Amino acid sequence: MSASSLRLLVKNAAQIALVCNNGEQYLTKDGMQSLAVVENASVVIGHDGRIKAVGPADVIASQFKGAKFDNVLDASGMCVVPGLVDAHTHPVWAGDRVHEFAMKLAGATYMEVHEAGGGIHFTVAHTRSASEQDLVKSLKSRLERMMRAGTTMVECKSGYGLELDTEIKMLRVIDSARKSLPVGISATYCGAHAVPRGKTMEQATEDILTIQLPKIKTLITSGDLQVDNIDVFCEKGVFNVESTHTILQAGKDMGLNINFHGDELHPMNSAQLGAELGALAISHLEEVTDDGIAAMAQAKTAAVLLPTTAYILRLTPPRARNMLDAGVIVALGSDFNPNAYCCSMPMVMHLACVMMKLSMPEALAASTINAAYALNRSQTHGSIEVGKQGDLVIVNAPRWEHLVYQFGGHQELIRYVIIRGEVVYENDKILSL
Numbered sequence: 170m171s172a173s174s175l176r177l178l179v180k181n182a183a184q185i186a187l188v189c190n191n192g193e194q195y196l197t198k199d200g201m202q203s204l205a206v207v208e209n210a211s212v213v214i215g216h217d218g219r220i221k222a223v224g225p226a227d228v229i230a231s232q233f234k235g236a237k238f239d240n241v242l243d244a245s246g247m248c249v250v251p252g253l254v255d256a257h258t259h260p261v262w263a264g265d266r267v268h269e270f271a272m273k274l275a276g277a278t279y280m281e282v283h284e285a286g287g288g289i290h291f292t293v294a295h296t297r298s299a300s301e302q303d304l305v306k307s308l309k310s311r312l313e314r315m316m317r318a319g320t321t322m323v324e325c326k327s328g329y330g331l332e333l334d335t336e337i338k339m340l341r342v343i344d345s346a347r348k349s350l351p352v353g354i355s356a357t358y359c360g361a362h363a364v365p366r367g368k369t370m371e372q373a374t375e376d377i378l379t380i381q382l383p384k385i386k387t388l389i390t391s392g393d394l395q396v397d398n399i400d401v402f403c404e405k406g407v408f409n410v411e412s413t414h415t416i417l418q419a420g421k422d423m424g425l426n427i428n429f430h431g432d433e434l435h436p437m438n439s440a441q442l443g444a445e446l447g448a449l450a451i452s453h454l455e456e457v458t459d460d461g462i463a464a465m466a467q468a469k470t471a472a473v474l475l476p477t478t479a480y481i482l483r484l485t486p487p488r489a490r491n492m493l494d495a496g497v498i499v500a501l502g503s504d505f506n507p508n509a510y511c512c513s514m515p516m517v518m519h520l521a522c523v524m525m526k527l528s529m530p531e532a533l534a535a536s537t538i539n540a541a542y543a544l545n546r547s548q549t550h551g552s553i554e555v556g557k558q559g560d561l562v563i564v565n566a567p568r569w570e571h572l573v574y575q576f577g578g579h580q581e582l583i584r585y586v587i588i589r590g591e592v593v594y595e596n597d598k599i600l601s602l
């Protein structure tokens with residue numbers, strides 16, 4: 170390997186949590202409990218942004234003796250984890266919903282706020298009238314905030330338009346952020362996020378099938394838009410199982426990955442539907458049944474759990490332990506949206522541990538390799554392995570678990586965030602523990 174091909178050396182870390190080291194595309198059961206961790210370790214990233222070597226510091230030092238690096242970071246006393254993957258966000262929107270937080274604290278349920286014209290409908294009205302430029306600006310600042318919290322790959326949904334023009338505007342906004350920021354983005358068309366005012370569910374479904382999806386298909390084919398996934402909010406009073414099935418199948422026929430909201434507020438048998446359709450992921454699952462869990466395990470459909478939602482809405486959290494015991498591929502997401510205003514995957518991991526009884530290794534696996542699997546990116550993301558993209562988070566602590574343990578402490582703990590071997594965030598105001 171020529172010396173000039175190397176971009177970054179991170180040396181002498183107290184620990185590097187690889188997460189996995191055998192090319193696994195996801196982890197389940199015991200695999201999530203016993204993550205691959207190397208003590209006193211270094212990692213090398215090349216100019217192509219890929220990981221060239223990772224292992225014990227002395228081995229890497231002799232292997233790369235005399236090599237020149239564009240950048241060398243001394244991680245003595247610090248730990249390295251893979252860039253975090255946030256498997257579920259709604260980050261494109263306008264309008265402030267802080268008043269709804271007050272309503273919910275006073276006892277209103279999510280659906281009561283929604284049915285009173287608030288919730289998604291409030292955000293739809295503001296997002297429809299917002300300029301594309303303003304939406305790009307707010308999206309970029311939200312994604313930068315996520316990056317500072319260690320997120321290097323994030324799923325971003327449309328879904329606050331509910332009609333052709335605004336849904337496409339949102340997807341273009343996501344595309345624009347993809348082109349101008351280093352963070353990896355998986356784009357999701359979520360035109361079935363709610364039934365728009367003035368339409369029935371049947372009319373909304375028809376509009377999606379005959380107007381929205383065909384236009385999106387044309388834009389994807391012409392290279393004007395990149396869309397990776399299709400989503401529907403399958404919920405009582407929103408889209409029923411039949412409509413959800415039809416919309417998701419139409420998206421799949423266009424080559425999109427199925428990744429949808431299911432079994433959140435009512436048991437809808439969404440998990441069984443997703444398994445039957447070959448869904449890559451289903452989110453929420455607070456109300457999933459035992460049969461649904463078994464179907465997801467069998468179909469290798471990832472469960473994207475969203476602790477912030479259960480926390481904010483005071484829902485009974487999803488039965489994560491039952492899912493883990495059944496061998497479901499469990500992933501985590503922030504669910505960043507105006508209802509759940511959280512950009513921090515370290516806080517999500519902490520909540521998952523406390524509220525859903527995940528162990529810290531399970532939470533890290535769920536926020537790295539399994540979240541990457543839910544986005545069909547685990548070939549390139551989600552672990553620190555040779556050949557994968559060089560996305561890292563360097564944590565100023567002697568053990569990686571501090572990133573989960575110190576609730577809300579990520580701003581002080583995260584020293585560097587690295588994407589493709591480039592430092593995208595450096596915190597030089599960090600204090601020692």
Ligand SMILES: N=CN[C@@H](CCC(=O)O)C(=O)O
Nearest residue numbers: 288289402478504506507508
């Ligand atoms: N449940 C549906 N969608 C979002 C909430 C969106 C909103 O309230 O604006 C969620 O995943 O939590």
Ligand SMILES: [Zn+2]
Nearest residue numbers: 257259430504
């Ligand atoms: Zn959501």
